[in-house]
Amino acid sequence: MQIDTDKFVLKALSSGALVDDCNANRSAMLAAAINAAKNAYCPYSKFHVGAALLTITADIYAGCNVENVMYNGMSHAELTAISNAIVHEGSDMLIAEMVIWTPTPEPTPSCGGCRQLLREHIASRSDSVIWSFCDDPTRPPLGMTVDELLPHSFGPENLA
Numbered sequence: 001m002q003i004d005t006d007k008f009v010l011k012a013l014s015s016g017a018l019v020d021d022c023n024a025n026r027s028a029m030l031a032a033a034i035n036a037a038k039n040a041y042c043p044y045s046k047f048h049v050g051a052a053l054l055t056i057t058a059d060i061y062a063g064c065n066v067e068n069v070m071y072n073g074m075s076h077a078e079l080t081a082i083s084n085a086i087v088h089e090g091s092d093m094l095i096a097e098m099v100i101w102t103p104t105p106e107p108t109p110s111c112g113g114c115r116q117l118l119r120e121h122i123a124s125r126s127d128s129v130i131w132s133f134c135d136d137p138t139r140p141p142l143g144m145t146v147d148e149l150l151p152h153s154f155g156p157e158n159l160a
């Protein structure tokens with residue numbers, strides 16, 4: 001996958017598509033997501049996806065999609081980023097914000113399975129934002145909370 005990560009992030013910043021309103025974390029997450037996408041193992045779909053999340057302890061962890069020839073048990077980028085964060089911070093890790101990058105002309109929202117997974121580990125279902133960026137650095141990302149991605153969701157409290 002040919003993409004200059006630094007140039008992409010700079011162009012996104014200069015175009016206003018990447019509004020760094022809080023701090024440099026979103027730029028760093030976008031760069032980490034693009035770099036993760038470069039390492040995706042996707043010989044079957046050829047769809048490189050990268051994700052990077054910011055934990056509430058202010059650390060960034062990235063992930064990419066990992067496929068296999070059986071086409072089942074595929075690991076999406078959101079899953080591998082969350083797994084990476086749990087490995088480093090433990091099972092009570094919480095996501096403050098997440099960036100997903102896909103090589104598409106428009107932002108691609110997470111699949112249903114990943115939405116449920118995000119619901120499990122998000123710091124706030126109504127405030128923590130999942131940002132979907134695409135291959136066009138001038139296009140604003142799609143930013144949605146878990147409550148918007150997965151309304152009336154099923155969660156651990158429903159098992160009680």
Ligand SMILES: [Zn+2]
Pocket residue numbers: 076077078110111112113114115
């Ligand atoms: Zn998914």
